[in-house]
Amino acid sequence: xxxxxxxxxxxxxxxxxxxxxxxxxxxxxxxxxxxxxxxxxxxxxxxxxxxxxxxxxxxxxxxxxxxxxxxxxxxxxxxxxxxxxxxxxxxxxxxxxxxxxxxxxxxxxxxxxxxxxxxxxxxxxxxxxxxxxxxxxxxxxxxxxxxxxxxxxxxxxxxxxxxxxxxxxxxxxxxxxxxxxxxxxxxxxxxxxxxxxxxxxxxxxxxxxxxxxxxxxxxxxxxxxxxxxxxxxxxxxxxxxxxxxxxxxxxxxxxxxxxxxxxxxxxxxxxxxxxxxxxxxxxxxxxxxxxxxxxxxxxxxxxxxxxxxxxxxxxxxxxxxx
Numbered sequence: 001x002x003x004x005x006x007x008x009x010x011x012x013x014x015x016x017x018x019x020x021x022x023x024x025x026x027x028x029x030x031x032x033x034x035x036x037x038x039x040x041x042x043x044x045x046x047x048x049x050x051x052x053x054x055x056x057x058x059x060x061x062x063x064x065x066x067x068x069x070x071x072x073x074x075x076x077x078x079x080x081x082x083x084x085x086x087x088x089x090x091x092x093x094x095x096x097x098x099x100x101x102x103x104x105x106x107x108x109x110x111x112x113x114x115x116x117x118x119x120x121x122x123x124x125x126x127x128x129x130x131x132x133x134x135x136x137x138x139x140x141x142x143x144x145x146x147x148x149x150x151x152x153x154x155x156x157x158x159x160x161x162x163x164x165x166x167x168x169x170x171x172x173x174x175x176x177x178x179x180x181x182x183x184x185x186x187x188x189x190x191x192x193x194x195x196x197x198x199x200x201x202x203x204x205x206x207x208x209x210x211x212x213x214x215x216x217x218x219x220x221x222x223x224x225x226x227x228x229x230x231x232x233x234x235x236x237x238x239x240x241x242x243x244x245x246x247x248x249x250x251x252x253x254x255x256x257x258x259x260x261x262x263x264x265x266x267x268x269x270x271x272x273x274x275x276x277x278x279x280x281x282x283x284x285x286x287x288x289x290x291x292x293x294x295x296x297x298x299x300x301x302x303x304x305x306x307x308x309x310x311x312x313x314x315x316x317x318x319x320x321x322x
Contacts, residue, residue, distance in 0.1 A: 029152040030289075033237040040287040041152040048159050052284055056167055059280040060273065069276070076268040083265035088193040090264045091184055091257060098123070098258030105185070105259045126255040129248045130220030132165040135227040153286075157234045160281045164226040167277045172219040172270070177206055181216040184260035195263065217270035218262050224249045225271055229278025234286070 027043040045051075063069045083090075095105070107127050108120030117133055119125035128134060139161035146154030180198040187195045201213045228245030235241055256262040 031153050033235075036291050037236070038289040039153065039234070040289060041156050041285070043152055044146075044155040044159055046159075048156070048285070049162055052281075053163060053166060053170075055284055056163065056277070056280045057170060059284070060167070060171065060276045063276045063280065064272075072272060076272040079268040080265045083263075083268070087184075087195075087263040087265055091188075091260060094254060094258040095260070098255070103255060103258055107259065123255050123259060126248075126251050127220070127259070127261070129252045130218075130224035130256075132168075132223055135161045135165060135223070138227075138231075153234060156285050157230065160230045160234065160285050161227055163281050164230050164277055165223055167281065168219065168223040168226050168274065171273050171277065172217055172222045175217055175269070176214040176219070177201070179216040180206075180213040181263075181266070182213065183211045183215045184257075184263055186211050188260055215262055216266050217273065218253075218256065218266045219270075220256065221249065221253060221262075221267055221270040222274040222277070224252060225274025226277040226281070229275055230282050233278065233282030 028040050029043075031039045031041070033039055064073050098105075102121075103123035103126075104121055107124040109116045109124060109128075110118040110120060112118050115133065117128070117131075119128050139158035141158075142154045142161070143158035145151065146156075146158065178200055180201045182195040182197070184195065187193070195215065196212075198213060206213050224245075228241070228249065232241045232245065253262075253264075253267055257264055
């Protein structure tokens with residue numbers, strides 16, 4: 001009787017664990033983006049919008065001083081320093097060029113419903129390319145498409161774009177408040193060539209006269225680079241994404257200098273941070289499988305159990321392959 005109960009208990013346990021194992025399997029979709037590369041996306045959750053932000057924030061911080069990226073970090077800082085004495089001349093030259101092609105120093109927008117997002121001229125349109133609203137609209141389109149056709153990649157990318165906006169703010173805002181660099185139009189209105197820096201202005205001073213302290217680094221460029229990297233990493237098979245994105249970011253960078261919103265030296269650090277934000281967000285949202293090998297979770301060994309009969313004796317063997 002006791003043997004029967006043990007057997008029954010073993011069968012029930014086996015059934016229970018089998019059901020539990022099948023229940024905890026994570027739903028995922030695979031997208032083959034090239035002959036040798038497949039991107040795997042777990043089913044997106046709303047919590048992904050905020051759950052991965054701490055991991056990505058720390059990841060960017062680590063990347064800045066990592067062996068592979070540190071040289072670029074030094075180059076961004078050196079470029080910033082090298083551009084500082086050239087800033088006034090770059091502003092003057094770009095303003096002349098902007099005036100020749102019809103760009104204004106001012107930006108104008110009309111309302112679309114409750115949102116003031118319709119550009120009034122070419123310069124305003126280009127400037128809007130780095131506004132978070134632009135990427136929220138793109139993300140909304142991707143989310144809508146993803147929900148209609150049940151496409152995990154589109155759904156995930158839409159949430160990654162929101163993350164890129166949030167992380168760009170988490171990095172650029174503290175740096176702006178620490179550096180306290182004056183915007184070019186403020187410098188120009190005071191008949192000066194070089195900006196003033198007031199490191200770590202008070203919270204109230206920053207809120208009351210933001211343009212006197214928020215030039216370094218460019219939040220628009222940080223946000224734009226991060227978002228375009230997210231799009232490019234999630235859709236690598238669409239080869240025009242990077243050229244289009246970087247072209248628009250280049251035009252926007254020129255526009256912000258000619259309209260005296262930013263100095264050229266505000267850009268190198270913004271580009272570095274934006275790039276690292278986009279790379280970290282995309283990396284942690286998917287699994288990239290190359291040549292049938294999971295890059296993020298490769299099996300380092302294989303464990304086998306075999307049974308046989310040798311000269312009438314039942315044997316059991318184990319092999320561990322590296």
